[in-house]
Amino acid sequence: MQIDYKNAKALPLDVRFPNNFEAWVNDETPIGIIYNRWKKRAHCSHCGHTWDYTETIRKDDAVYCPHCGTLEIAIPHTAHPVSSYRNFFWMWLDGESIYCVAAHSKWYNAEKNIDEIKDNMYLTIDLIGCIKPDKQYAYRYIYDWKTDKRRWEKTTRMHVENHDYYSIDANINAVIEESFLKHMDIWFDHYYPNAAYWLNYLIDEMAFCARNPNVEYIKKAGLGELVECKLRKIPTFLRPNWKAKTVPQLLRLSAQDVDKLRQWEYLTVDGILRYKILKKKQNKVKKEHMKLCKQWIPDAKEFYQDYGMYGISGFAQIVRERPLKVLHYAEKQYQHNHDRNRIKFLYSDYYHQFKELEYPEDDYYLYPKNLEEAHDRISREYLDKQSEIKQRKREKQQREYEDNYLPALEKYAYEDSEYLIRPLRDFKDFENEGRNNKNCVVSYYARASKGKTAVFVMRRINEPNTSFVTIELRSDHNDHRVSQCFGTGNRMPAQEVRKWVNEWLENIVEPRSKKRSRKGAA
Known part of the structure; x- marks a missing residue:
């Protein structure tokens, strides 16, 4: 299948493509087998072969092409439009420069006549990165909203887009081994489950090692974990000096301390952190001190985690x-x-x-x-x-x-031949009401004591000490309202009880508030 390179004519850098690149793209891009179930005709978009079939093919079946042997998903010719894509990543070396490219392919087919199908494959280059000893930069293919066109933009952000799957050139490790980073112990495992994440980590590691050549000695000393934590933003609390030229300077320790930790087999991120903490309070740190500390605090990061x-x-x-x-x-x-x-x-x-x-x-x-x-x-x-x-x-x-606050609330106390109502007067009162009436009124005590709310209890006149109904009275600018009125277990009280509470509000509470309002207005 012929590939149309969408933006290859205006590239900011000369891009080298891997050997057999188009075959690689064609093989990796998911391309369906289009079939017509009435005419019993099928078409393979990989090789362009069209054939007659006799067996039954259904949508999403896995079908082999008899010409090229490709196994693809069957798509009915009435599905319109049909398309798919795949992301690609490859690298090459030019002198001391490492170049990396991220691109994506897109295949689509909109023809309904099996015998007239024209397969279309487009390839768009999304990112071109360059890593040199003295500088690292990238070009990204972006959409410019002002001009309503796509253009190349130079940037320091070299990450690939976080798509689910990337097809990665098998020669990228060989490129690194031939470059100026060959001593940096950089390796990419093609079997990582999230290829985009680890590709970005690979790019970050190459750029970081290019900026800090002393990383070679850190990794050889068995402290590659420091680099990984730095790139993955995992705190180590060691504050390494990445511009230092020696391992002791980078770790902010003396050469004797580093030799001592190496002899004790504690020259690890955890061991160095533990040693620094002990040495801050103890001038002379011994191996048994380190062992004792590790027994009681297995992870030294606990010293800094709150x-x-x-x-x-x-x-x-x-x-x-x-x-x-x-x-x-x-x-x-x-x-x-x-x-x-x-x-x-x-x-x-x-x-x-x-x-x-x-x-x-x-x-x-x-x-x-x-x-x-x-x-x-x-x-x-x-x-x-x-x-x-x-x-x-x-x-x-x-x-x-x-x-x-309580004296003003006592003025609202009222009783008749059937019910009485009064405010709760102290914490014990709140506590008993909450326990007996099975509600959370005790939690209202702090607000009630500051005048932010008012809590009353309604009782039967013949049972003045037995909880019956709990009432919360709220006031806003001298306008009072009953915000809560519940019986045992926060159940709704009977209609006659609610009516009695409303009459109490209108006849006992509201007239006084209105009188105060008129007096204030005069």
Whole structure:
């Protein structure tokens, strides 16, 4: 099939195509076999062969072409239009320049007469990238909204479009091995499930290595993970100096430190981070310190991840403040309780409560002999203190409620021969009403104490202490309205109850508010 190169005449760079390029595009592009079920005629768009068939062909069947042996999906000739596409990626080397190209093919057929089918294949080049030791750039084929035309634009963004599937030239690894990046240990696996993502990673890695030649030594030192984390934006918290010319300078360590970590077999991203944390608080770090730290904190990134003080990772936050003392203390506790996770949780919880209670920061309190007993004791003290704080807060809320808002609400209290209505007067009142009437009215206490809402209870006159209906009264600019009126379990009350509440609102609540409004207006 002949290929029409859509934008090949105005390319900003000379593009080299792989050997047997058109055959590659033709083979990889999904192209259907068109059939006419009435005439029993079929056409293969790969080789252009048309033949008669006798067997039954249905839509979406997999059919072999008898001429070229291609297996394709069967498409009825009445399907209009028929089209498909595929993305392609290839590279070539020109001196010290690595060029990469992303393009897409499109096949379509709109003819209904099997014997007159004209297969059409178009190829559009989307991206041309260039990677040199001194610069990296790309040309993208974009649509210009101002001129309503497509044009080439020079850019530093070299990523391919994130389509689901790319057909990739098998020689791209050979191109890298012959280029100036041959010592950078760059390799592309053609079996990656998301080819577009890993193609972009390949492009990023080549550009990064071209800008930073010292990456060669980093990878040879077994620290290729640093490069991967950098390109994939995964934090390592090491802050490497990529412009440095030696491995120690890049890691911001001395040559002796790097040799020491290599001898200890801790020259990894995790080991370097752990070593830096220990050395910040401890001048001399030994191999047993590193081993102990790894036993208690398997992932060194926990030192920088904020999980709060109540989780196992809160233990890492404490270790960062007092590394060796906390680790030795935890190891000593481990001799009595062989559960590292429980010890970490208990000590994290204990330390948090210890800080809240403002105990002296000496070894007696920081490292209790029996962690279980110390944790239980300090937890009781902590809960007592929290209860005391809550009680003081509630008393303050109650004083504010009684001084500023409750007296005005008491004026709306009313009763007749059948029902009474009154405001809830304190937290205990709110709590009992919520428990007895099976609702969440206790959560309204804080807002009611600040005058943001008002809560009343309606009771039968012969059962004044039995919950019946809970009512929320809202006011906006002296206009009052009942926003909630529910019985037990937030059920709708009877019609006569609702009518009684409305009459209370109109006759008891509203006249006073209207009187105040008229007085204010005068």
